Amino acid sequence: MKILFSPFSPYVRKCLVAAHELGLDGRITLLPSNAHPVNRDRDIIANNPLGKVPTFFTDDGQVLYDSRVICEYLNDLAGGTLVPKTGPARWETLTLQSLGDGMLDAALLARYEDVARPEALRWKDWRAAQLDKVETSLGWLEQHSGSLEARVDLGSLTLACALWYLDLRFQEFGWRDRHQGVARWQAQFSQRRSLGMSWSL
Amino acid sequence: MKILFSPFSPYVRKCLVAAHELGLDGRITLLPSNAHPVNRDRDIIANNPLGKVPTFFTDDGQVLYDSRVICEYLNDLAGGTLVPKTGPARWETLTLQSLGDGMLDAALLARYEDVARPEALRWKDWRAAQLDKVETSLGWLEQHSGSLEARVDLGSLTLACALWYLDLRFQEFGWRDRHQGVARWQAQFSQRRSLGMSWSL
Structure with missing residues (x-):
């Protein structure tokens, strides 16, 4: 799995914290990005048209965003308990x-x-x-x-x-x-x- | 059920559209609100400290936000298919x-x-x-x-x-x-x- 990363993005951090809690962080490769609200990063846009991080790539080739979707996906993948089922x-x-x-x-x-x-x-x-x-x-x-x-x-x-x-x-x-x-x-x-x-x- | 309403909020609309698809809109009472990004509505804040609409009240007395949570709740309540389960x-x-x-x-x-x-x-x-x-x-x-x-x-x-x-x-x-x-x-x-x-x- 891969994630477009920025060290100071709290939303990227949230995903990696959740991944760590779920024992999955070692399986996620961090990829560089230059997200900016005005000078938009065209490399991000190629995968996520909003041009934001985190943008996440599953091993099946799905592209997921934003942090809520990524965290729930990780929880599901790990069979975790970070989100009660119902x-x-x-x-x-x-x-x-x-x-x-x-x-x-x-x-x-x-x-x-x-x-x-x-x-x-x-x-x-x-x-x-x-x-x-x-x-x-x-x-x-x-x-x-x-x-x-x-x-x-x-x-x-x-x-x-x-x-x-x-x-x-x-x-x-x-x-x-x-x-x-x-x-x-x-x-x-x-x-x-x-x-x-x-x-x- | 009740929702803090604003006619021009696309997020409120999203919840009501979803409710209509699920056959639930007739069960939701619309309540007035004056959400504004700078002049914050203290009546909303009393229920949702972010001061945003939609803010939703279940019949059990839970307060839910934002639109993603509300829509998924409504889908769950109706046993709907607006969100695939997994x-x-x-x-x-x-x-x-x-x-x-x-x-x-x-x-x-x-x-x-x-x-x-x-x-x-x-x-x-x-x-x-x-x-x-x-x-x-x-x-x-x-x-x-x-x-x-x-x-x-x-x-x-x-x-x-x-x-x-x-x-x-x-x-x-x-x-x-x-x-x-x-x-x-x-x-x-x-x-x-x-x-x-x-x-x-």
Whole structure:
């Protein structure tokens, strides 16, 4: 199996963390890519017309994206338990994944505003609103941090990747002071081997 | 069941189209909302900290988001066939859904650039890159338009909603001239009752 890789993409990381949890990461070859929101990588586009990473190649020759599809495929391939098969637990896990992905989507838009967009065209209110999405999400998680304790699934792993990205790009955001329950959960959960890994080409 | 509704959200539409296909739309109450990327709706946030629509309430009291989770829940509830249960057909359907969602994500970012962002802060290259994502996706679909014919699933329905949104907001984009196979498919597929519906509060 192969994946178009970028070391700082939280969505690529999410796939590799899931693969590690499932014992599959050693079977996935990392391929170079240059995804960019404006200067689009034509080599990615040849396989995934959205031009985004992660883009994944199965051993059967299927091309899969985005991270949600890839992670579910890997879970299925390994016969894993990262996504409950049905019932309320499935919808809860997938909604927690949506929350983590939504935090990441917002953080990435704030990041593009900071580094991709020409300085004269940056809009403070847009950036603030994106980070407010992250903040209100953390507020919700703080209220529910007790229920995070026991879970190792695609929801909690996505969330851990979202927090990883905040630490990577938005250190000044300082979320831990305001959301101490989430911070405690993260400190413990990130002891997992999968979350301590770093991948490179 | 209830859904936080907005008449021009393509993701809300996708859920209602899927519900209609599954014979469930009559059981879903539409609730008003005022989602906005910058002026965030605190009433939505109370239920979904990302502040986005669709946000969905099951009869058991679960809150589900985003559209992918909601559509799969509805398919499961109805015992439907909009998402194959496993195997390559499942990953193909879900990847097609990702493509349609990715086209929509890009189109929405272009739309925000056009109408939400103050005129002096608009970045032409960003808008162009977003619409180029749509264009390269349509190019891929054009090459694969033959394989679209037979399918009625979450992939093809998402795609139809993406094209609906292009017609709603980007009429000048004029994609049909460049992608005539997709245009033919859409003309036929949009005859389905679900895709001809319009919902309002």
